[in-house]
Amino acid sequence: MTSLSKNIAVLISGGGTNLQAIIDNTENNYINGKIKIVISNREDAYGLVRAKNAGIPAFCIKDDEKLLSKLKDYNIDLIILAGYLKILPEKIINIYENKIINIHPSLIPAFCGRGYYGLKVHEAVIKKGVKYTGATTHFVNEGADEGPIIMQKIVEVEGENPEELQEKVLKIEHEILPLSVKYFCEDKLKLVDGKVVIGG
Numbered sequence: 001m002t003s004l005s006k007n008i009a010v011l012i013s014g015g016g017t018n019l020q021a022i023i024d025n026t027e028n029n030y031i032n033g034k035i036k037i038v039i040s041n042r043e044d045a046y047g048l049v050r051a052k053n054a055g056i057p058a059f060c061i062k063d064d065e066k067l068l069s070k071l072k073d074y075n076i077d078l079i080i081l082a083g084y085l086k087i088l089p090e091k092i093i094n095i096y097e098n099k100i101i102n103i104h105p106s107l108i109p110a111f112c113g114r115g116y117y118g119l120k121v122h123e124a125v126i127k128k129g130v131k132y133t134g135a136t137t138h139f140v141n142e143g144a145d146e147g148p149i150i151m152q153k154i155v156e157v158e159g160e161n162p163e164e165l166q167e168k169v170l171k172i173e174h175e176i177l178p179l180s181v182k183y184f185c186e187d188k189l190k191l192v193d194g195k196v197v198i199g200g
């Protein structure tokens, strides 16, 4: 049975390369969903320009109540946090339980939680000297980067500087985020004992 196309909201704070990956993969129908809105908490986020270029309604919203009413206005089924640097309030997390997907640029539970964002993640990875890092998609709960893990992919750390490592990790983010969203939109992500099982 094919599932109905899902209404997606993408929340961003910055450049929006992950947003672009979702735009591309909804436009080519790899994902059975439509981005209804893009919301940034920063007006200078380049992702807002990407959204407008793709003809998607895009807003800068800083207030959480306004954010919630916008999500309701657009009948949103799935919220994607694609580099959204603000913590979502518990109220929104509860309303959209297991309907919010975040992408994090490390192998959770390493190098995650409060303070680990942007380049700081990759700097910490290099400082520690781990040999592999990666990216993780997960459902969002009230803990920082603590919700059920959907998908992970690794890359080898091979003497890059933080910016180079960020680029390397972004490439795999652009693979696992669209794939996770694709599975969500096909109702293939099931929670069993608090863990995500990808099913047919």
Ligand code: GRF
Pocket (backbone or CB within 6 Å): 012, 013, 014, 015, 016, 017, 018, 019, 047, 082, 083, 084, 103, 104, 105, 118, 170, 173
């Ligand atoms: C990505 O590394 C993502 O994992 C993190 O913030 C960054 C956003 O990059 N949460 P972009 O705005 O999608 O280019």
